[in-house]
Amino acid sequence: MNTIQITTPSKNYPVFIGENAIWKLKSVLENLNPAPKNLLIITDENVGKLYLNEVQHVIGESFSCETIQIQAGDDQKSFENYIACQSFALSKGLDRTSIVLALGGGMIGDLAGFVAGTYMRGIRFIQLPTTILAHDSAVGGKTGINHPEGKNMIGVFHQPEAVIYSTEFLATLPQHEKRSGFAEVIKHALIADESLYQSLCKNVQTIDDLNGDSLLQALIRGIEIKNGIVSQDEKEKGIRAFLNFGHTLGHAIEGELQYKGITHGEAVAHGMAFALSLNENTVQIGNELKKWLKSLGYPPLSKTLSVPLLIERMKKDKKAEKGNIQMVLLKELEKPYLSSYQAEELEIKLSAFLEGN
Structure with a gap:
């Protein structure tokens, strides 16, 4: 222990x-x-x-x-x-x-x-x-x-x-719950530990590969990463917002689907891929992430989702300021930052992202 x-x-x-x-x-x-x-x-x-x-x-x-x-x-x-x-x-x-x-x-x-x-x-x-x-x-x-x-x-x-x-x-845990939790492991790796991310990409080829000591060590590292951030910013006045990578869109997807048919982590996985598509330096990482997630059984997004309604929900995200949507993006692996978007601009980008999925 x-x-x-x-x-x-x-x-x-x-x-x-x-x-x-x-x-x-x-x-x-x-x-x-x-x-x-x-x-x-x-x-x-x-x-x-x-x-x-x-x-x-x-x-x-x-x-x-x-x-x-x-x-x-x-x-x-x-x-x-x-x-x-x-x-x-x-x-x-x-x-x-x-x-x-x-x-x-x-x-x-x-x-x-x-x-x-x-x-x-x-x-x-x-x-x-x-x-x-x-x-x-x-x-x-x-x-x-x-x-x-x-x-x-x-x-x-x-x-x-x-x-x-x-x-x-x-x-x-059923398969969908393993996928849900693994998305948060991936999130911690993307925002704070490139070597962990590369190791996960290499060693987790099916969701059943999440077991034993390798899973334990990934969980421990994820907790350590979160502790390092929360110890500096307990009440999300600054860098704790980085832990919401993928969550702005993810939460909107969950809400629009009324928390049915998709888990939290599955929604966040799509949110991370979208966030990676918003910076030209991370587009390739995002494309590779989408392929990996698909191979692990992460489900595609429902075609019934409305982009305008998703944007309306994203405008109500806790990070939103003065009607602008605050997205957590990556400059590169381990380099998260906040970027502000007007709703109209992000709606265009989200429409293009969903059409490509």
């Missing part, structure tokens, strides 16, 4: 990552001060069937533990489930010493973190990721829910007490 220390202005905390890391959970809970009177596990129905009993077994009889399970899917990161979790916590008597455990992927981590960050003005929580994608989403303290007008528009920065990333949980 490996330990990575996350350092931010508001809180420092460990990420325990490796096989059977879940067994660190009890000692983490026992060492909290003040000691929690009770725990609330928030999970989804798919993850609950697979791992809830194991997590409860690890916790043992030392703590009173309640559980709420919601449906799976990113469309469940909603006001309705946020209120349901808050109401459940109140009904079970959670207080300011209580701990929320986020057992699941990015959707559960974001929702549970937002519940914890706003319950009684903020209580502690622990991330228990079960997906590849969550190597990114579980670290850094971004929490929130979706709004019909945009993804992750409602939320707070709320750092966890710990992230306990038990990699054996990844063995049950």
Whole structure:
């Protein structure tokens, strides 16, 4: 098992990552001060069937533990489930010493973190990721829910007490979830580690190549890259925006498709290819990326997508300024920067990109 220390202005905390890391959970809970009177596990129905009993077994009889399970899917990161979790916590008597455990992927981590960050003005929580994608989403303290007008528009920065990333949980991931998480690994490599990117291109020829020690080391490196950025810019006032590479278009695609038929990472993959097409120095990298992603089984974009509607959603992105769309681009590998576009200009470029896909 490996330990990575996350350092931010508001809180420092460990990420325990490796096989059977879940067994660190009890000692983490026992060492909290003040000691929690009770725990609330928030999970989804798919993850609950697979791992809830194991997590409860690890916790043992030392703590009173309640559980709420919601449906799976990113469309469940909603006001309705946020209120349901808050109401459940109140009904079970959670207080300011209580701990929320986020057992699941990015959707559960974001929702549970937002519940914890706003319950009684903020209580502690622990991330228990079960997906590849969550190597990114579980670290850094971004929490929130979706709004019909945009993804992750409602939320707070709320750092966890710990992230306990038990990699054996990844063995049950379906192919589309592996693709989703791998897109975030690729993102970290593109913005910060050219050697990692070249290694991934060479060694991952099918999505099933994501396994064992090579996957573990890629996840560790991704977490290290994110830590290096978040430690300098916890609340996205500057360079943390670079972690949104591919996300401006990706989030718009997800929203337009109502979070159905495409995963977060699959949408971000298209967003990264589009971003690479916007700088002549990275066009070739983008073309090679598209071919690689296609060979790995990433699905093409729906022909029903409307470019004007995508642009309208991109105008509501959190990075947007004065009606202009802020895109994260690359000057070259490892060299991200922000570039501002008027909507009309970007609409032309996006239309050309989609026609070529």
